[in-house]
Amino acid sequence: MSHTPPALLTLQEKIKDCTAMVGVVGLGYLGLPFAVEKAKVGFRLLGIEQNPRRAEQAAILIREILLKLIENSLKSPS
Structure with a gap:
């Protein structure tokens, strides 16, 4: 019988x-x-x-991309 550790089950769910x-x-790259x-x-995300x-450039780029995705989702008809 296999027992999956609770921490692994929690991680899988997350x-x-x-x-x-x-x-x-x-x-x-x-x-x-x-x-x-x-x-x-x-x-x-945690970027190192x-x-x-x-x-700083990566943080700005990720922020811009996510904001554009949000804007586009608000513009598209539901």
Whole structure:
């Protein structure tokens, strides 16, 4: 008989309902697009980037993309 640890069940549920926090280390060519896609579907993000300029640029870009998605969803007929 297999026993699934309670912490794993909790994590699976949080992934299923997009309430888990996604951590992305490095917001460059791979990390930034990954972070954007996770944000689009509703996950909270924690981005870790050692370059302060790149971190700020990534935060601005993610914010702009999400705001455009919100604007577009408000404009589209239900």
